[in-house]
């Protein structure tokens with residue numbers, strides 16, 4: 582069943598075509614890697630999908646209903662969650678309270694919020710820091726807390742933009758375990774990452790963009806072995 586359908590989406594910044602006629606479908610339960618060299622349009626595409634930017638043309642369907650141009654808040658209510666930008670972590674509130682506030686704001690009762698917060702604290706291995714203020718956390722711990730905040734009420738589709746960038750390997754492993762476990766339970770993701778070993782390990786399917794356009798959309802192995810993808814990374818401003 583198609584959850585998200587991206588149809589001919591384009592976005593220009595002046596003379597630059599940042600996203601060029603991009604189309605793909607994401608079925609419910611898929612974990613799709615979105616890769617491509619720096620500047621290939623991945624973040625712009627996620628911005629469009631999450632309502633932070635309007636496309637110049639094209640259509641985005643969520644459950645077969647057009648949703649392009651909706652605000653991030655409206656999209657979040659429909660289950661599209663862009664992590665690390667939509668998420669609000671309160672720096673002067675501790676870890677467990679941040680989770681409880683997020684859960685209550687999304688309509689959970691007190692007991693339900695507490696039991697979900699406890700489960701997420703265990704799953705994200707935040708136990709020893711549960712009473713620390715969010716402002717005291719390291720960058721990686723903050724990202725783990727943001728995962729928790731986003732998953733108090735699991736979104737229909739989670740859009741992750743380079744969650745592993747510049748985090749400690751231990752945190753990276755916890756995030757990877759979290760994504761894998763949630764995918765195993767049917768959670769849908771689009772994961773933007775430059776970390777190819779992680780993309781290979783986590784994502785059965787990958788979409789590679791270059792210069793705003795989709796180069797190939799196939800199994801991750803096929804994508805990484807495709808000469809056009811290798812060319813894109815070698816020929817562009819690859820990281």
Ligand SMILES: Nc1ncnc2c1ncn2[C@@H]1O[C@H](COP(=O)(O)OP(=O)(O)O)[C@@H](O)[C@H]1O
Pocket residue numbers: 594597599617618619620621622623624625626
């Ligand atoms: N707000 C903006 N104004 C002008 N150009 C932008 C803006 N956002 C992105 N771009 C340009 O669009 C292209 C795609 O950027 P981006 O989506 O961030 O790529 P990626 O996430 O794949 O690295 C780049 O050339 C970038 O410089």
Ligand SMILES: [Mg+2]
Pocket residue numbers: 623624625
């Ligand atoms: Mg980016």
